[in-house]
Amino acid sequence: MSRQSTAEFSIRPARTSDVRRIIDMAAPLVAKRVLVPKEAVAYYESIQEFLVAEGPEGELIGFGALHVMWEDLAEVRTLATLDSWRGRGVGSALLRALLDRAETLGVSRVFCLTFEVEFFIRHGFEVMADQTPVDPEVYVELLRSPDEGVAEFLDLARVKPNTLGNTRMLLHLHQ
Numbered sequence: 001m002s003r004q005s006t007a008e009f010s011i012r013p014a015r016t017s018d019v020r021r022i023i024d025m026a027a028p029l030v031a032k033r034v035l036v037p038k039e040a041v042a043y044y045e046s047i048q049e050f051l052v053a054e055g056p057e058g059e060l061i062g063f064g065a066l067h068v069m070w071e072d073l074a075e076v077r078t079l080a081t082l083d084s085w086r087g088r089g090v091g092s093a094l095l096r097a098l099l100d101r102a103e104t105l106g107v108s109r110v111f112c113l114t115f116e117v118e119f120f121i122r123h124g125f126e127v128m129a130d131q132t133p134v135d136p137e138v139y140v141e142l143l144r145s146p147d148e149g150v151a152e153f154l155d156l157a158r159v160k161p162n163t164l165g166n167t168r169m170l171l172h173l174h175q
Helices: 016-031 040-045 090-105 117-122 136-142 148-153 157-162
Strands: 010-013 050-054 060-070 073-081 109-114 167-172
Touching: 010 090, 016 040, 016 050, 016 060, 016 073, 050 090, 060 090, 073 090, 090 109, 109 117, 117 167
Parallel strands: 073 109
Antiparallel strands: 010 050, 050 060, 060 073, 109 167
């Protein structure tokens, strides 16, 4: 993905040198239980999934990740912007870039867990019904994943103690 830019900020793929800034920016959101806590190693292992937004001085002002779960399904994870940049299009630009990446990868559905329901509704997401929108064969395969995000998507009981009370949402991409 090439660098996308507006007059105020730019979006680019994350680099390993961004991980410490991502962790620092995520910390207050983790403390508020808006984001799930992750070890530094988890950020490094998944850095290729992340995009970051930089302000005019090169400062990190937002980030988000796209995690592929299956052939046609991915999850938007850890999407956040600095409070001082909220309402200025950073989150929307990051989400659009992540959805573009999903389409490039051939994904047709994107899932998220969020407290920001209205934000995601504005971008075409819908609140998921109680049942998981995958075939039974895919469900069985996904059960084999050690990833907690996959477990949450499947609505497995083992993740219920860790659930933050957020809303499960889904978007069907046009391909």
